[in-house]
Amino acid sequence: MASKDSSIYMGSDLIHDYSCSKCEENDLNTEALHFCQQCEHYLCGKCVRNHWAYFKEHVVYGRGEIQKWAGFSIDICEQHGKELEVHCDDHQEFCCSVCVALNHRLCSSTSHLSDLAKGFLKTKRFKQLPAAVDKMRNRLNELKTDRMKYQDSLKDSYKNILVEIKALRKEINQILDKLEKKTVEQLDSMMEDLEKSIKNDLEACGHIDDQLKTLIEKLQQATGKNKDTIPYIGFRKCQSILSEANCLVQEIRVKEEMKFKSDESVLPFLRNLKRFDIVESVFTYVYRVQSLSHYKVRIKKDKNNCSIKGVCGLANGEMVIADYNNLRVKLLNRQYAVIDHCDLPSTPQHLCHTTDNVIAVAVSDFSTINEVHFLTVTKGKIQAMRKFTTDHCCHSIAHHKGQLYVGSSDGLYLYSMDGRLLKTIYEALSCVRTVYSCAVSPSGKRIYVTNDYISKLLTLDKTGQVLFTVEYPDLKNPTGLFVSPIDYVFVCGRGSIAVVQVDKEGKQKVATVASEADGIICPQSVWFSGQTSTLIVGNYEDDDITVIQLC
Incomplete structure (x- = not known):
């Protein structure tokens, strides 16, 4: 074994700490x-x-x-x-x-x-070093595990996309086969008609030719006899048949040809296609807790402990929260202090921002009162505007492009802003609290639903078909749910006392953003600001909301 000690060797006076x-x-x-x-x-x-x-x-x-x-x-x-x-x-x-x-x-x-x-x-910094190293190594190991899972996920995505490309090619082939079949059927029909027309023409020509041949033979036989009337009659009949034959000749001379003329837009369209579709490589930020604070939202009029079932932010930085236990919606300023409130006839289950300064609130006592209330926020004041009634309980609500998604104990329903039921999107009559909360992706292609009873997050398409299901130990009794304008999905597990980030497809967990160890109390609702990287968590049976600064 070579020594690491530096040496001077023949042919060189260089000193190396390690020599070959x-x-x-x-x-x-x-x-x-x-x-x-x-x-x-x-x-x-x-x-x-x-x-x-x-x-x-x-x-x-x-x-x-x-x-x-x-x-x-x-x-x-x-x-x-x-x-x-x-x-x-x-x-x-x-x-x-x-x-x-x-x-x-x-x-x-x-x-x-x-x-x-x-x-x-003996310094505190030195004594804390092993713990800091262990903590960082644990984080690095978590990151390695996440990256390995992500690698496996990429492989699965690759395989799935290949399947989709093959399926698309197969569908295109089927469409082209149908087009070819219909075009050939049209060609066969045209050919049959033309052949029939030619057959009729041949028969007409043969018939007239036979008539002329027979008539001229009889006329020639009658010539020379003393009777002049027969040649005259023969001549007139012959002239009539010649006239008919002349018309037939003129008519047959007009030839009807077959030509193929394709749709001129098809080939240029296909030639201009670079690929079937855009395969996206999506980068997702993974958020962690940087700092955490608690803010009191209880006011003097509150008779019970607060229980915040809904949180949403406004463009001016103010927040609106739904206090289930005290039957009111509260308006918070930028410092998270309550500056106004609006009392409701029953428990506010959930709320969402619709347009401008208008908030929609799902209100229900699960018996006689099942309503959607609209509130307006103007200059630090919150006031009731209007409402409509539903035939089912209103447990959650989400807005997308002028339509409201209202979640119930037995399903998810789509309403117009004036209260007309447009359709039933999803039903699961065998479950309790089928739709605890709901949210819609920015594109409207995916609808996310939490069911705290079976501890699952479901991702549906627009027709209500279940695309994916997420179930994790740190998503026990999932309640609050929020999807940001750039597809970041956050879900809070009340039973597991954690806030989890899920990928935008709703396929899998990306990270546990915050847990009880970070200072989370009992998360029931959640809202996220991408501009400030701030997570607002409404808690169950607690007078505080939790404000988390993420990094």
């Missing part, structure tokens, strides 16, 4: 750039290529992993192989005597490491 073991055997002085753990050899760039040729399975570490080299010491200069003695305060670097002589002679401030290290073992 193979070159040393030939009295050559070459700096080692690699180390093989199995062979315990230091290798230069040339020798490592030969080594890889013979030992492909050996693990070789480069200079970037010098800590794994045999003989590496933490207090030895990686560049010169000398003991580290001082710290250059100007460059914030550890230096050996050679470093100081070559690179740091003109620096204004250097400190001896022995002086800096006095009493450092």
